[in-house]
Amino acid sequence: MSLARRDVLRGLGLAALAAPLAACATGRSATPAPSATASAAATSAANPFGVQAASPLEVVIFSGGNSDKYAVDLHEAAYSKAYPQAKIKHVATQKVGTQLRPRFIAGDAPDVVNNSGPEALDLQSLVAEGHLADLTPLFAAPSLAFPGKTVRETLVGGVYENSLIDGVPRVLQYTVAHRALWYNAKLFQAKGWTAPRTWAEFTALGEKAKAEGIALFAYPGQVGPFYQLWNLVYSAAKIGGNKVIVDIDNLADGAWKADAVLQAVTAWAKLQKDYGDPAYFGLDHTQTQVKQLQDKVLFYPCGSWLENEMAKDKPDTFEYAIAPVPSITAADALPYEAIMIGVSEAFFVSAKGENPQGGLEYLRLMLSREGARGYTEMTRNLTVVNGVVDGLKLTSAVESAARAQEAAGQNTITDARFEGWYKELFDYGQTQTNSVMAGRITPAEFCANMQKKADDLKGDSSIAKQTR
Known part of the structure; x- marks a missing residue:
C-alpha cells in the first residue's frame, strides 16, 4: 500500500x-x-x-x-x-x-x-x-x-x-539517508520468509539460505568495505547506545575497545564465517549488488541510494526493502526497530x-x-x-525506508562522523574490516588496532580535533 x-x-x-x-x-x-x-x-x-x-x-x-x-x-x-x-x-x-x-x-x-x-x-x-x-x-x-x-x-x-x-x-x-540491511521483498514473500528480528532468527534464516545456495549476507570487499565498517559501528551502537558512536567520534579513550564494539564485530565476523561467501571479498560494490539482484545474497548493508544505483539492472522479480539489523543481544540498548537515519x-x-x-x-x-x-x-x-x-x-524502496523510519520513531542510530573528521582512521578501518571479516585477525585484534590508530591520531598535534 x-x-x-x-x-x-x-x-x-x-x-x-x-x-x-x-x-x-x-x-x-x-x-x-x-x-x-x-x-x-x-x-x-x-x-x-x-x-x-x-x-x-x-x-x-x-x-x-x-x-x-x-x-x-x-x-x-x-x-x-x-x-x-x-x-x-x-x-x-x-x-x-x-x-x-x-x-x-x-x-x-x-x-x-x-x-x-x-x-x-x-x-x-x-x-x-x-x-x-x-x-x-x-x-x-x-x-x-x-x-x-x-x-x-x-x-x-x-x-x-x-x-x-x-x-x-x-x-x-x-x-x-537510511542505512541498514536491504533485501528482496518479492523473494521473501515467495519463500514465506520474514525479516529476522533477533540474531537467533538471523542465523536460522542463514541455515535456510545456505540450503538453497544463497549467502545470508555479503558486502563488497573492494571499493565498498566501508559499507560493512558502517554496519559494525551502527551495530555496536544498537548494543551499547549512541554513546558508542559519540565516543568513537570524539577519540575517547578506549572507545574502540568498548564491549559493545567487540560484541558487534564478533557477531558479524562469525556470521560471515558461517553463512557468507569469501568470494565477495574480491568484488566491488556494483558486482556485489548485481549478485543480490540475482538472489545470490539475501542481505546487503547499504544506504537508500541503492535502488537508484541499480535501477538499470534490477529485474521485475526484485523489490528493494529495508530491515533493521537484528537485535544482537537480549540486552541491546536500542530496540530492534532502531536504524541509522x-x-x-x-x-x-x-x-x-x-x-x-x-x-x-x-x-x-x-x-x-x-x-x-x-x-x-x-x-x-x-x-x-x-x-x-x-x-x-514514491518507489517501493523509499516507501520501505519511510515505514522503517516510522517504526523507529525516536530510536534512531546517530550517524558516525569520524569518516569526515578523521579520514585516515576511516580508511584504516576499511582495511581492518576486511581483515576481521575474512578471519585474518580476531575481533579483539580489530578493536585493539582501531584503538591504537585512534590514539595515534589523538596524540598528533598537527591534526585538528573535533568533538560532539
Whole structure:
C-alpha cells in the first residue's frame, strides 16, 4: 500500500535525525578562508550573495549511484536560466580525490564539489588549508522553496549540525539517508520468509539460505568495505547506545575497545564465517549488488541510494526493502526497530575558487522546490528540503525506508562522523574490516588496532580535533 506523502516525511523534521553537534578544534588552526564576497556584485534579496552575472562556474559531481544527470538537467540548468551569461563547466567523476587533490594543491579549485564516493576528499585537511567556504550566508539566505523563510528554516533536523567543522558550517548534506540491511521483498514473500528480528532468527534464516545456495549476507570487499565498517559501528551502537558512536567520534579513550564494539564485530565476523561467501571479498560494490539482484545474497548493508544505483539492472522479480539489523543481544540498548537515519551526499563551495558567490547560489538553487523535487524524481532519494514532493509517486524502496523510519520513531542510530573528521582512521578501518571479516585477525585484534590508530591520531598535534 502506498504511503501518503505526509506519512513518508512525518519524521524528517525530528532532531533525532542527527544529534546536535558542538564542534570545536584543538591543535593547528585552520587557515582563514577568503571572504566569499570579496569580488561580489551588489547584493539584493534576489541576489543575496552578490553573484557576478557573467562569471563562469565549475561544478564537479560524483557520478556514482545517483549519476550526474540531475546536476546537468536540474541544477545547472536552473543556474543557466538565472545567469544566462555565465558559462558552466561540468565535470563528472568517480574519483573525486584523485582528480581534485592535485588541483587544490595547484590553486585551481573548482567552485562547487559533490564530495562523495570511495575517494572523497579529506574535509578536515581542506579546512586547514582554507579551501572550504563558510556556508553561513547560505543558511541565512532567503529560501527559494518557501518565500518568507531562510534556507535553514526549510531543512530537516541535523543538516546544519552536520555542516559544522570547527564550529563553522562548511558542508551541505543534500539527501536523507537510511542505512541498514536491504533485501528482496518479492523473494521473501515467495519463500514465506520474514525479516529476522533477533540474531537467533538471523542465523536460522542463514541455515535456510545456505540450503538453497544463497549467502545470508555479503558486502563488497573492494571499493565498498566501508559499507560493512558502517554496519559494525551502527551495530555496536544498537548494543551499547549512541554513546558508542559519540565516543568513537570524539577519540575517547578506549572507545574502540568498548564491549559493545567487540560484541558487534564478533557477531558479524562469525556470521560471515558461517553463512557468507569469501568470494565477495574480491568484488566491488556494483558486482556485489548485481549478485543480490540475482538472489545470490539475501542481505546487503547499504544506504537508500541503492535502488537508484541499480535501477538499470534490477529485474521485475526484485523489490528493494529495508530491515533493521537484528537485535544482537537480549540486552541491546536500542530496540530492534532502531536504524541509522541521517543526512548525506556532501557538497561544498571552494573558498579559493574563481566564483564562490556563484557556488553559494548554486547550492541555494539545489535547495529550491524545483531543484529538490526534481532530484527526488530523478534519483529516487529524498532531499533535506521539507515539504516539496507532495503528490510524487514514491518507489517501493523509499516507501520501505519511510515505514522503517516510522517504526523507529525516536530510536534512531546517530550517524558516525569520524569518516569526515578523521579520514585516515576511516580508511584504516576499511582495511581492518576486511581483515576481521575474512578471519585474518580476531575481533579483539580489530578493536585493539582501531584503538591504537585512534590514539595515534589523538596524540598528533598537527591534526585538528573535533568533538560532539
